[in-house]
Amino acid sequence: MNIEVIDHKGKKVLTLSGEIDMYSSPELREELMGILIKKVPALYIDFREVSYIDSSGIATFVEGLKYVKSYGGRLQFFSISKGIMDIFKFSKLDRVFEIYGNLDDAINS
Amino acid sequence: MRNTRKTTVSGEYLQHLEQKVEDLKILTEISVLISSTLDLSELMTLVIEKAKSLMDAEACSILLYNKSTNKLEFEVAFCRETSATDILKNKITLDIGQGIAGWVAKHQKVLIINDVQKDTRFYQEADKATGFLTKRLIAVPLVGRRGLIGVAEILNPRKEEYDNEILDILSRHFAIAIENALYYKESLEEERLKQEIEIASVLQKSFLPETPVLRKGNVTVSAINMPAKQVGGDLYDFVEPVEGKLGVFIGDISGKGVSAALYMAKIISDFRYLSHMKESPAPVMNSLNDILSKAPRGMFLTAQYALADVVTGEIQIADAGHPPFLLVRTKEVKVMSGLSGPPLGIVPGTYPVSTYTMKSGDRLLFLTDGVFEAKSREGKRLGFDALVAFVKKKRNDERLIEKIADYVHKFSKGAEMADDLTLMELRFMKDQE
Numbered sequence: 345m346n347i348e349v350i351d352h353k354g355k356k357v358l359t360l361s362g363e364i365d366m367y368s369s370p371e372l373r374e375e376l377m378g379i380l381i382k383k384v385p386a387l388y389i390d391f392r393e394v395s396y397i398d399s400s401g402i403a404t405f406v407e408g409l410k411y412v413k414s415y416g417g418r419l420q421f422f423s424i425s426k427g428i429m430d431i432f433k434f435s436k437l438d439r440v441f442e443i444y445g446n447l448d449d450a451i452n453s
Numbered sequence: 454m455r456n457t458r459k460t461t462v463s464g465e466y467l468q469h470l471e472q473k474v475e476d477l478k479i480l481t482e483i484s485v486l487i488s489s490t491l492d493l494s495e496l497m498t499l500v501i502e503k504a505k506s507l508m509d510a511e512a513c514s515i516l517l518y519n520k521s522t523n524k525l526e527f528e529v530a531f532c533r534e535t536s537a538t539d540i541l542k543n544k545i546t547l548d549i550g551q552g553i554a555g556w557v558a559k560h561q562k563v564l565i566i567n568d569v570q571k572d573t574r575f576y577q578e579a580d581k582a583t584g585f586l587t588k589r590l591i592a593v594p595l596v597g598r599r600g601l602i603g604v605a606e607i608l609n610p611r612k613e614e615y616d617n618e619i620l621d622i623l624s625r626h627f628a629i630a631i632e633n634a635l636y637y638k639e640s641l642e643e644e645r646l647k648q649e650i651e652i653a654s655v656l657q658k659s660f661l662p663e664t665p666v667l668r669k670g671n672v673t674v675s676a677i678n679m680p681a682k683q684v685g686g687d688l689y690d691f692v693e694p695v696e697g698k699l700g701v702f703i704g705d706i707s708g709k710g711v712s713a714a715l716y717m718a719k720i721i722s723d724f725r726y727l728s729h730m731k732e733s734p735a736p737v738m739n740s741l742n743d744i745l746s747k748a749p750r751g752m753f754l755t756a757q758y759a760l761a762d763v764v765t766g767e768i769q770i771a772d773a774g775h776p777p778f779l780l781v782r783t784k785e786v787k788v789m790s791g792l793s794g795p796p797l798g799i800v801p802g803t804y805p806v807s808t809y810t811m812k813s814g815d816r817l818l819f820l821t822d823g824v825f826e827a828k829s830r831e832g833k834r835l836g837f838d839a840l841v842a843f844v845k846k847k848r849n850d851e852r853l854i855e856k857i858a859d860y861v862h863k864f865s866k867g868a869e870m871a872d873d874l875t876l877m878e879l880r881f882m883k884d885q886e
Contacts, residue, residue: 366709373750398872399686399707399753406707406799407751434837435755435774436795 346393347375355451356384361393364401373404380408383415388450392423397431409441418442420450476619479507483623487630491637497529500627504607507623511609512585516547516554517631518601525554525604530583545579552576554604557592561601563620564592593624597632653714654684660721667691669699670763671813671884676877677858679823685873686713686754687821688721692728699763700728703775703877704756705821707796716752720745724758734758734771738797738804742773745798753798757819759879766811766881771804773797776825776837779818779844781853786845789817813883816853818844823872824857830867854878 345368348359356379364372379387387408405419412419422444424432432438444450483503490496497515505513514530525547547555553574557564566572569587580587591607605624657680666675676689686706693699702724706713723744727737737758745754755775761768770778774796780787791807811817825840840857847856854876861874 399705400709403707403751403753405751406753409799410751434776436793437774437799440795440799 345372347372349375349379352388352447355386355388357388357390357447359390359393361395363396364394364404365396365398366400369400369404372401373407376404376408377411380411380417380419384417386418386420387412388447389419389421390423390447391421391425391428394425394428397428402435402437405441420444420453422447422450480619480622480626483507484626487626491634493631493634493638494529496630496634500605500630501529504605504623504627507612508591508607508610509612510607511611513608514606515595515603515631516558516606517603518549518558519546522546524548525558527579528603545582547576552579553590553592554606557594557604558601561594561596563594563617563624564590566590566592591620593620595624595628595631597628599632602628602631602635649711650684653711654680657684657714657717660718661689662691667699669693670697671766671882672699672761672763673880673882674699674701674878675854675880676875677854679858679862679870679874681709681823681870681873684711684714685709685823686717687823687873687875688717689819689875689877690721690724692725694728694760695732697763698760700734700758700760701819701877701879702728702756702758703819703821703875704754705775705823705873705875706754707752708750709872712749712752716748720754728758733806734760734769735804735806738771738773738794739802742794742797742802742804746801748798753796755796755822759817759819761811761879761881766813766815766883768809768811768817768879770807770809772807773804776820776822778820779841781816781818781844781848782812783814783849786841786848788841811881813881815881817879818853819877819879820857821873821875823870823874824861824876826872827861827865827874828868828871829864832868835861835864 345360345362345364350357350359358375358379360372362368409419420442423446424443429438432441432443444453486499486503487496490499501513501515504510512530515528516525517528519526527545549555550559553564553566553572553576556574567589569575569590585608588609591610593605595602595605605627661678665677666673674691678687678689680687686708688704688706690702691699692702704720706717706720720741723741724737727740731737754773756773757770757775757778759768759770770791772791772793774793777788777790780789792805794802794804825835825837827835843857843860844853847853850856857876858874
């Protein structure tokens with residue numbers, strides 16, 4: 345897994361690629377919580393290049409989601425591939441996370 | 454003809470030779486000594502005491518290189534004040550390049566400084582924290598087979614004359630001995646962790662039902678659970694909350710390892726208690742959702758709880774983001790995705806219940822994602838559709854769940870089993886004796 349943090353017109357975007365599993369999720373957690381601890385109003389997660397996510401990866405995002413909700417922030421996913429979307433739908437996680445087609449849709453929501 | 458020519462040597466040369474012999478004796482002595490233990494702290498003490506007496510120094514210290522933080526940390530220090538080690542160990546770390554030890558770590562060269570206080574590289578904080586006054590200093594890099602291990606510092610040595618070569622050989626010996634002790638410590642730690650995981654795995658198994666098959670009235674339930682190498686998070690249970698009802702619970706907790714095993718144990722005992730307190734699967738799920746919302750690190754559980762009437766075959770099912778179950782009949786196999794809520798422990802809410810009435814001969818097949826996410830040696834995943842196709846083919850097989858387990862096992866032959874795999878069957882057969 346690779347993580348890149350981008351500033352897009354003052355918005356924080358986390359771009360991920362590769363497999364998010366029990367081996368890579370500790371690194372994701374460190375990066376994710378490191379940003380959220382500053383209580384950013386919204387964090388956008390780019391899923392375009394993510395090929396697989398397992399339950400440890402999802403748990404990392406659940407932890408992030410619970411944290412942003414505690415201060416009234418938002419965690420927004422975008423550009424999720426069909427394969428990953430199937431995993432989300434299978435577990436009804438599409439009802440838990442905010443999911444958008446692209447970054448602009450997420451920002452304008 | 455024998456060469457009888459005599460060579461005369463100067464007294465100075467003889468003295469030099471004697472010194473060399475003396476140094477070599479000490480060197481041999483130290484080598485034997487430091488090879489005698491693999492205990493890291495014992496070794497450190499030995500190394501530092503020897504270095505101190507050899508150089509007739511006031512104090513000595515060793516800083517170890519921490520790869521994960523890229524810093525030097527005080528491991529041990531010897532001076533008159535015994536509290537100095539604790540102070541240094543807890544308070545002082547150096548970046549590579551920072552202070553004299555940092556410089557030595559960076560350049561991997563011996564540094565001898567005769568007036569430390571005038572040297573701009575000197576990091577004053579260690580002296581300030583301990584009250585020690587460093588005047589002269591010899592700093593030696595400790596480099597092992599894996600690269601930098603740390604830096605040894607000899608403070609205020611009274612001996613003026615010493616052999617650089619001996620110092621160099623000695624530091625290499627120290628480095629290798631420390632490295633061996635570190636390897637040993639790591640392998641002990643690994644062994645301890647391995648044992649803990651094994652214990653967790655045995656404990657986890659002890660929470661599952663004692664018999665994999667249970668029959669009540671017209672309903673028979675059976676299960677197969679194959680845990681992954683690392684302790685995984687699958688769980689299942691059979692309960693009889695009230696007379697005439699038989700319940701099955703299947704779940705998969707996010708994550709793996711000891712934390713997942715511990716949480717699984719908690720969930721099973723909570724479930725056993727709740728299922729006896731509440732008559733329908735929905736309130737049981739709602740309560741489990743509340744309990745799990747306090748779980749650490751975003752841990753969550755996907756689960757299904759099905760409660761069957763052992764006479765009529767009416768069945769109530771509550772689902773929390775778990776993979777669909779299959780209805781297996783003699784002529785068809787149906788993927789059942791009824792009413793469902795998100796996995797337990799993520800968001801507050803209430804869970805709906807779906808109700809079905811089973812016909813005689815119907816079988817319900819519950820499973821965890823380890824079944825269809827099994828990976829082949831080539832890295833290909835089995836997939837849900839392939840699983841359903843296999844079940845369709847074997848739908849009339851009496852030992853269906855065993856056949857599926859074999860099929861998955863064959864598919865992932867040669868690849869490490871990454872996730873637990875659980876299969877559970879609930880069969881309704883009227884007038885079963």
